[in-house]
Amino acid sequence: MTRFLVLSGLLLAIGAYGVMTRRNAICTLLGLEIMLNAGNLNLIAFSRVSPSPAVGQTFVLFSIGIAACEAAVGLALILAMWRRYRTVDIDKLVSLKE
Amino acid sequence: MLMSQRDAGDLIFILGFALVGVAAPAALLFIGRWLRPSSPGKVKMEPYECGLPQASPPRRLFRIRYYAFALLFVIFDVETVLLFASAPVLKRFGAAGLWSVGAFVALVTLALVYAWRMHLLEWE
Amino acid sequence: MGAGDILFFLAAAVSIAAAVVAVTDERLLHSVLAFGVFLFAIACAFLIMGAEFVAVAQIFVYVGGVAVLILFGVMLTASRGAQRTVETEHPMWAMVCALVLAGTLIAVAAAYRPATAVQSRAVDVSLLGNALLGPQLVGFELIGLILLASVIAALAVVRREPGR
Amino acid sequence: MMVTLATSVVWAVGLFVVAALSVMLGVYLERKVAGHMQARLGPMRTGPHGIAQTLADTVKLLFKEDLIPGKVDRLGFIVAPLLAFAPALMSLMVIPYARPFVPRDLNAGVLYFLAVPAIGVIAVMVAGLSSANNYSLLGGLRSAAQLISYEIPRSLSVLSVVMLAGSLSTVTILERQTHVWFAVLTPIGFALYIITTIAELNRTPFDLPEAEAELVGGYHTEYSGLRWAFFMMAEYAGFFAASAFGAAVFLGGGNGPLLPPIVWFVIKTYAIILFMMWVKWTVPRFRIDQVMTLSRKVLIPVALLNLAVTAVVMQYV
Structure with missing residues (x-):
């Protein structure tokens, strides 16, 4: 049980590092998905100790569904950004500053 | 580490099949390495453009219809998984279950109708 | 070293390695491929924990949906090349934050003792x-x-x- | 643990041999059926009636040079054919061939069978993306768009069988079909499954991306020799897997009077295969926009209606 929590903690940290360092918007989306998966791992680990594991697993199904929606909308933003600025490099998104 | 024998067996089978699925073709490719001639001439290394020298580096086209298709696919993917979870027990829940799953399917079909009316299903 | 232990270490090692490659690899195509391997390893981890339907649902939605969506994004935005996609000005600080985050999570995880016993039936x-x-x-x-x-x-x- | 690993590898290698034989038989049948339908004979020279034709092809491919062009992304280029073939073999795991021959009966077997081809979609995109060539990129995008838009109606058509059988495990579905086949109970579901499988396998009339006239070679333009052969092998192995699954889930593979179950299973599988070949040589190829819009505007609504009708009828019958 604790081994799964340790694993998901590590994965969350890796995902966070990815989101923080990558300049490419698609890699940020990737890092975000890694963090979400770490969360799902935790949900399942705790569902095994809960009185009704089936309910815990429905949470993970919902979380997978929401993560898929989030990836879809995130990609829509990236494509809109690509069409407007012809780059997916987040550091170039500074037009608000001007 | 508590793990039911059944799941361990399933996982070992899935990994075994994946392993053989990747290893067998790789082995064939590796064996073929000695049987095959290998003389990469300059022209052969060029990407294939019906014989003409490469006109332009692969430029990217941007069509939103590709994205609209991928988006609807992901949304219906999630719906299909949830329907697969609820399908086996639908009979047990009687009319109430029918109405609830019906409402869920109606909501997602609304998304399809919306994309249809916004003319995003056409492949112009 | 029962079957569960070996399988767990296998799945854990592959998922961590794939996540690290997905996060640090220069070439976008390689990091998306590593992401696919990562998702498959997480599906195996779910199966180890007895959540069989969730493992298959993960393959169906994540590998079949989200990874395909991200590949579509890569294809449509001409960001396939090897141009530099990493290195904000100060990656060291990000490393420090990540390590601190990992440290606290692992400390909390190690301290937690579940109240009831772990049920292993699927x-x-x-x-x-x-x-x-x-x-x-x-x-x-x-x-x-x-x-x-x-x-x-x-x-x-x-x-x-x-x-x- | 080691014993199960050994049995799984033995099953996997056995099914790899079965898949390879069915690929050879499939290619041979394809050319003979096509030939006889067009009032010609198809391959005749190699062996009686050209039996050894595909064997000759395989040997030729083993000796043919396969090239990795210069500006190509080596990892993606090498990994793509392996990723294309692996799901075909993995999906053979859950098909209940006949009573004694059931490799592994997963609780969520049907969903596993529908989930694994998604790795094939990734392989197609990686192949298109990693060979630095406009045609293969376009081909990769197009065939990926086609594959994903036909995966949804295919899953929904199989879902109606799951609803009737009340379980996701393929063996239970098989046992529920001893009296009446599910193809009889959900004819629309079966028809949808056949149509979407033809589209999923990129076979005519849905084979736009590799159509000779269209895009040179589609996503595998840059491939040659044995590496190219794996894309073909993946297609025909997937063809066999999809027909075997259709036979098992819709036509009650293995249940039948007189003959032993394994013979019934082979008869039903090859009935579906021959039907798809028959469709290939009679129906003209669709245009790209017809292919793309057909799935969203026609197949998904029909599949959802079929589900609704099945659910209501099942409730009150």
């Missing part, structure tokens, strides 16, 4: 269906709503603005 699909249509019915309907909302939102963002 959850049958019909049990999951009963839970989904029974107590979790509200969530089930809300997910439909979220799917609808995200389609409308995504298409609104991407569609060419007729107004301008």
Whole structure:
């Protein structure tokens, strides 16, 4: 049980590092998905100790569904950004500053 | 580490099949390495453009219809998984279950109708 | 060293390695491939924990949906080349934050002792269906709503603005 | 643990041999059926009636040079054919061939069978993306778009069988079909499954991306020799897997009077295969926009209606 929590903690940290360092918007989306998966791992680990594991697993199904929606909308933003600025490099998104 | 024998067996089978699925073709490719001639001439290394020298580096086209298709696919993917979870027990829940799953399917079909009316299903 | 232990270390090692490669690899195509391997390893971890339907659902939705979506994004935005996609000005600080985060999470995880014993019997699909249509019915309907909302939102963002 | 690993590898290698034989038989049948339908004979020279034709092809491919062009992304280029073939073999795991021959009966077997081809979609995109060539990129995008838009109606058509059988495990579905086949109970579901499988396998009339006239070679333009052969092998192995699954889930593979179950299973599988070949040589190829819009505007609504009708009828019958 604790081994799964340790694993998901590590994965969350890796995902966070990815989101923080990558300049490419698609890699940020990737890092975000890694963090979400770490969360799902935790949900399942705790569902095994809960009185009704089936309910815990429905949470993970919902979380997978929401993560898929989030990836879809995130990609829509990236494509809109690509069409407007012809780059997916987040550091170039500074037009608000001007 | 508590793990039911059944799941361990399933996982070992899935990994075994994946392993053989990747290893067998790789082995064939590796064996073929000695049987095959290998003389990469300059022209052969060029990407294939019906014989003409490469006109332009692969430029990217941007069509939103590709994205609209991928988006609807992901949304219906999630719906299909949830329907697969609820399908086996639908009979047990009687009319109430029918109405609830019906409402869920109606909501997602609304998304399809919306994309249809916004003319995003056409492949112009 | 029962079967579960070996399988767990295998899945854990592959998922961590794939996540690290996905996060640090220069070439975008390699990091997306590593992401695919990562998702498959997480599906195996779910199976180790007895959540069989969730493992297959993960392969169906994540590997079949999200990874394909991200590959579509890579294809449509010409960001395939090897141009530098890493290195903000100060990656060291990000490393420090990540390590601190990992440290606290692992400390909390190690300290936690579950109240009840871990049940190892797998959850049958019909049990999951009963839970989904029974107590979790509200969530089930809300997910439909979220799917609808995200389609409308995504298409609104991407569609060419007729107004301008 | 080691014993199960050994049995799984033995099953996997056995099914790899079965898949390879069915690929050879499939290619041979394809050319003979095509020939006889067009009032010609198809391959005749190699062996009686050209039996050894595909064997000759395989040997030729083993000796043919396969090239990795210069500006190509080596990892993606090498990994793509392996990723294309692996799901075909993995999906053979859950098909209940006949009573004694059931490799592994997963609780969520049907969903596993529908989930694994998604790795094939990734392989197609990686192949298109990693060979630095406009045609293969376009081909990769197009065939990926086609594959994903036909995966949804295919899953929904199989879902109606799951609803009737009340379980996701393929063996239970098989046992529920001893009296009446599910193809009889959900004819629309079966028809949808056949149509979407033809589209999923990129076979005519849905084979736009590799159509000779269209895009040179589609996503595998840059491939040659044995590496190219794996894309073909993946297609025909997937063809066999999809027909075997259709036979098992819709036509009650293995249940039948007189003959032993394994013979019934082979008869039903090859009935579906021959039907798809028959369709290939009679129906003209669709245009790209017809292919793309057909799935969203026609197949998904029909599949959802079929589900609704099945659910209501099942409730009150």
